[in-house]
Amino acid sequence: MTRTTTPRRRVLLAAAAGAALSLALTACGSGSGTHDMGGMDHAASSPTGHDMAGMSHGPNGTDGTTAAADGLAAERGGYRLDGALSGAEYRFTVTGPDGGVLTSYRPEQTMEMHFYAIRSDLSGFRHLHPSMAPDGTWTAPLEGLEPGDWRLYASFVPGAGSGAGTGLVLSRTASVPGAADPVPLPPAATGTTADGYAVTVAGTPRAGAAGELTVTVSKDGQPVTDLQPYLGTYAHLTAFHAGDLAFAHLHPEEEAAEGAGGGPALAFHAELPQAGNWRLFLQFRTGGTLHTAALTLDVAA
Template structure:
């Protein structure tokens, strides 16, 4: 074999290896209210109640970076798989790791190992809680009563073991609640909404797939609110679900927690991947009580 032929084969082999590695990385990913209405979930859930939230990228709020497809609609990603079943209002589930075993190691994300969400297909009935993990790695999420219809259950977590260790993931599955389902119309897009006597106003014009700022202002009786309490290591938590397919998005808070309370204005890093209507759920705490405000935001293409 000539030296030229050997060099050529080595070059082709190197190129093929690089291409295979690129495909593998692409496959693994790299960046990435209870009741029947569209209002907030019960707000009077104080410490220890059904509350709190999931994983994303290590930004100013200290969140871990989310891997691969970030819409939360897949039951399996990067070798991790969600399996669960709904019985009455209890959802029991497991996460299986790349080794085929039930995952029992997690890294806390905003003080919790697991953030769990439930929302009906019409984007009503939002619930956000922290399930309990058994010694065998199985999780139990005790939900408030679910109205009839199709629901989607999301598990947001950071694996503490396996090839995805340290990387935030959001996996989901659907679950049906028996009974006569009656769809709740999605409220029209609006700049403000009210909850528990507070008014929440959102300012910003995000475009699909583009990162941009979103500002939230909290007032009460026309006066600015400045006594927001830390909640999940920040002053507010903002989650969004896309109308139609229920794609999941978390908007990263950028306002740091400082002594003396927060508000009235909070900044978020918004990156919503799809155009159309998104239902936003803002959770904030005052006087030890968690409030959940909801409004519809239209995102331009």
């Protein structure tokens, strides 16, 4: 669960990021994909979610204790992701260190599983909270994804095994058949729009250094102060590195207060270990509707 960041919390976050998971990815059948950059093609179930403690993700690494996690592996710490596309659904399991299918998970930001799909050119994005069958099989609906190569991520905290309580991000690739038209990455910018809302991002993070990004939401030139809780806070922010699709979850520094609206400014702890372009996806809720805004952030070395 997220909480207000104190200086001590910042230190802990930075230390956790340095010891987090490093992942390399393996190929997996077909997926369903779509690239949509306006309000972004996305899906999400409830206004709850996960705060992947220590989940700032770096370059392709190893299982060393100082390597940062980047979500680019199907296996980590004895846990393995396996899945297959069945129609417009991606069905997958996580195998634990004992060789059995994992059925015990700990909620993070109130959800036991966060599932992401990102098109290889960063033009399509999905964030889902799939359902799990009693046998440990998860089903993620992926209708309407456009042709192309996709990477599928499972972000979770095991409730059993040697890694119980430790956040993991595992992923595999998938290809949606058909003619795939690549979409150029939009240039770096400090602002974007989604569903009539203007979103600006302030802050100049440097690769490998802890910093802060401040997101401000407005509409029709007026500050938005009625953001509703989503995943335990007022906004959810993920980032993917151009080229290798390394994954990062940027941690909100304020949890949602019951009965109070959020905004217009939201602070996020940012620790992006690689230089270059990162595509940011901000999700926030107003009036019961979930909005997704996307922009490109240039991170200096």
